[in-house]
Amino acid sequence: MQKSGGQDQGNPAGQIAARSRGRPRAFDRDAALEQATQLFWRKGYAATSISDLTEAMGIGSPSLYAAFGSKEELYAEALRHYAERYEFRVWGNFRAAATAREAIMVFLRDSTAALTGSCGSNGPLGCMVTLSAVGSEGHAELGERVRVARRVGLTRIEDRLSRAVSAGELAGKVDIPGLARFFVAVQSGMSILARDGATRAELEAVASNAMRAWPETAG
Amino acid sequence: MQKSGGQDQGNPAGQIAARSRGRPRAFDRDAALEQATQLFWRKGYAATSISDLTEAMGIGSPSLYAAFGSKEELYAEALRHYAERYEFRVWGNFRAAATAREAIMVFLRDSTAALTGSCGSNGPLGCMVTLSAVGSEGHAELGERVRVARRVGLTRIEDRLSRAVSAGELAGKVDIPGLARFFVAVQSGMSILARDGATRAELEAVASNAMRAWPETAG
DNA sequence: GGAATTATATATCGAGCGATGCAGAAATCG
């Protein structure tokens, strides 16, 4: 439908791309994308209008369409931006943890901070990916992207738990996908609690309770 | 804004109201409300248009406005309808359970069926109340109704757990609001998993894992 | 039957939606 090309401004390593000719863009594309992301994050896809976006981004609609193509493409790029800019708050320490149990623990604990905005983030409450309902709103392609993003988290946990089985930290009979889905479900539930105004301390209690479900090592 | 009165057709006990004069309504109001409920449930408030609604309900827009007042009022009534028509699938056995532990267990187990449509329900996947984002979409009053509905579930569990403390089933030192919020979070997370296509068996595994977090009676 | 009352069907309403056409401004290239 759209001439998808665009200018591929998203260069891989933050480098300034080869200078194009013609009039230069008058706004900071990344800053505008950040504003759009937060708006989609807070209000969802359907309830966010182009007017809302252009006002928050401080640009006119032709500039928006020149830089991002369409509302759908902008949302897709906002999802990418969100993953790059915010997900490390939840997954950063997860990767570095020595044991799977600690990994899950910091995953849940860091989530309490990220979801309630207690980590210095200026973002809205809850997780943009978890709370997105764009797939149910009649935008199948975007919905699939969101589902994939959700599945990434599940797979990360599954992989970490599988490694724990190999390392003897978990018994081989443990249902790894089931356990992984449980922890993902807990974090998803925390997103909804956060959006309803739950405090970080309240989410900490949820996380502590969830950790009690950790399988007995039966040592 | 609107002349809110209407005809108060929702009589308390399913009785047929005193026959009004004039031309009778040509459609079944409850059946139409059921259709509207399922549409809001599946697509959300913002993404559901009046055209969608009138088509699904099989009526013209003037009939919709005569019967329900406005889109917002229709959504509010759909929430009420949803609570009356669907919530017993999740909470019915909860009330009858002998112990708090069994109550939570059947609450989660019945949720797996209700959320995946495995209970003979023809409804969409997931919970309409849990997954609603109407409050973030700029409709504060509806958002508050949804938040209240979500809080009802939390309070039910809190009350049941408190009774369990009184009955000696749980130790007095247990953080009841925290434990209640944990189980609510698990069920909310199951709603999102269900909407993403999780099977009932997968949700059963989530429920089983969650039950392992039940506090030790330390007998 | 005739008057009064109420619901429906058709055809819109103004507003806002997502998206563009166009002319001018601002840069690079020769």
Place this chain on the structure above:
DNA sequence: CGATTTCTGCATCGCTCGATATATAATTCC
């Protein structure tokens, strides 16, 4: 410099949104 290229601001496109005015059909009351 002039030619070319690209972006921006203004105005607006066609469309759909939520919501109604109007005329007609269907019922009750007398």
